[in-house]
Amino acid sequence: MAQTQTIEQKPEAKAGEELLRIEELHATVEGREILKGISLVIKRGETHAVMGPNGSGKSTLAYILTGRPGYEITKGRILYKGEDIAGTTPDARARSGMFLAFQYPQEIPGVSVVNFLRTARNAVSDTEMSALEFHRFLKQKMALLDMPEELVKRYVNAGFSGGEKKRNEILQMAVLEPDLAVLDETDSGLDIDALRAVAEGVKVVAAGNEVGVLLITHYQRILNYITPDVVHVLVNGKIVKSGGPELAAELEKTGYDAFREEAPAGDKGPLP
């Protein structure tokens, strides 16, 4: 594994500096309120885990952060690098260093991974890389993540296994070198080897550049590989508890039901 090369420290990247601030965020999807008051602060270099049962609003939070059409902030605000991002486009957010690893990555038939990665890299970066420069750069990233060469020649996610799709998301993260990475259930559906590979990948990529990570997960097991600084428990659109890594272990024992009780009465989470 090569590590010396890749990630140059961007001048503004300082550990401990505030990166993301979410204040009392309420959000709707197609008119229905899904997020019901979320607050959290992520500093550079920190990893925050957001844990919650299915339907609790985890993906909604990820999409609200990255500006997906149809997802609307109705109350509260999101400050990213000190700026309110309401109304900015998804691509503007990406260019200012936000990255989302999708829970369900899209297939883009006919577009090779390598072509896609270069187009995306050139879109977010101030300096255009030549094809040759990019090729070298990509090779380093692939070595870092132990990715098979053959994968980047294929069309984006077309016919990929679940594990390949998730690894491809992390490869994109490595290539785009974000400041804030939102990982939406990147661990779901992976067997133990794939999980380890993906988790190690996230760790190396994140460590190099003081990346703030919002690690969204349903299960505790990825936290065996990536130790979060803070764990938030999201139930029914609200953070019902925040704490240190030990909170994840507690969750593992008690399950989400114990926390549901802390949610407002009559609210048993969404239907299956």
Added chain:
Amino acid sequence: MMRFDDAAVRALARAEPGWFLDDRLAAFARFTALEWPDPSSEEWRYTDLKGFDLNNFAPPTEPLPLADNLDGVPEHVLAAMGDVWERDGLAIQIDGTVVHRRLADPLANKGVIFCDLATAAREHEDLLKDVIGTVGVPASEEKFATLASAFAAGGTFVYVPRGVDVTLPLHAFRWLETPGVLAAARTIIVAEESSSVTYIDHYASPDATTAISIGLVEIHARQAANISYLSVQDHGPDMYHFNIQRGEVRRDATLRSLAATLGGKVSRSVVESMLVEQGASAEMLGVYFADGDQHFDHRSLQEHSAPNTTSELLYKGALKGESRAVYSGLIHIAKDAQKADAVQTNRNLILSDHAKADSIPYLEIEANDVRCAHGASVGPVDDNQLFYLQSRGLDADEAEDLIVRGYFQEILDRVRVPEVRAALERAVEAELKA
């Protein structure tokens, strides 16, 4: 101006044997008897030729001289033809007359024929007589087919003897430049048993020319023969183009065809694959990209009349501006065609609010043990794909362009002639920028 009448037919046929002239005159008589295509008929439901007046056009008159080499071909024509890679044969026609023709010597020595129809009628009379009109869309059924039969000019006759492989493509570049001309190219391809050939009909014209271009294509794939027929229509925006193509595929033979439609004001293409013997198979690809007020009408027929026959059709198009496209295709599986396998897929990407596409599949299945699948879609670029790419930093336009490129790349991957693939990739790029 020359009119469409018997005298014009005779003038065009003056260097041809009498039977060929008789054929033309008979076709012209049928043409005169046929009604003008009317949108009330099923065939022309989607293409209204109101406002199109044949009297504004004329058949070609004086044939141009034949050039022995490319130096004798006008430079602007060579420029329009673009890069032609290695070829076993090349023919260049201007306004329906052949100005240059070349066939690799070793193939000529093996008995391969590659010439225009008038030459074939003189020098290969028996061969031509045997096949001409035998698989064509019956001229009596089709107004433009009869017109093309009567006024065929230039055209191509390809004959590949038994067991001979023509490894590099034969390429016909058909350039139309005289305003008001009608150039009807009749193409007849015969591949005898266990032979193979790839043939390209490449149509083009300058931006300012309004003229009529007709391709009447008859393909014979004999037992275990392998034919690829690629038609690339890259006319100027004011052209009328009508393509009528029918291929007959015999036992264990394969016919691959591509209909690429890029230019023209009105462009109509009919592609029919007749799988007449056991084990015959056809691949039918279609690619189109319309903009402005272009009108594209694609029709297809997958005719399974024998058992164990296979056909796979995939047409993909995109539309910008106020363009309009219609695809309608029929799969017909006859009673005896057990174990037939037919697939028909048509996809349309709508890239503007004012473009419109229709996709109409027809199935007619008389056998009971067959596999038959069809799918059609008309719609804009997928929102989920767009958001995925935007979340990677591409703005909305870049994201859409990349998706459209990929959409076409998937079908272009199946075009086996690399230079045609490359030309179509360039055409897609140009359309995206337009």
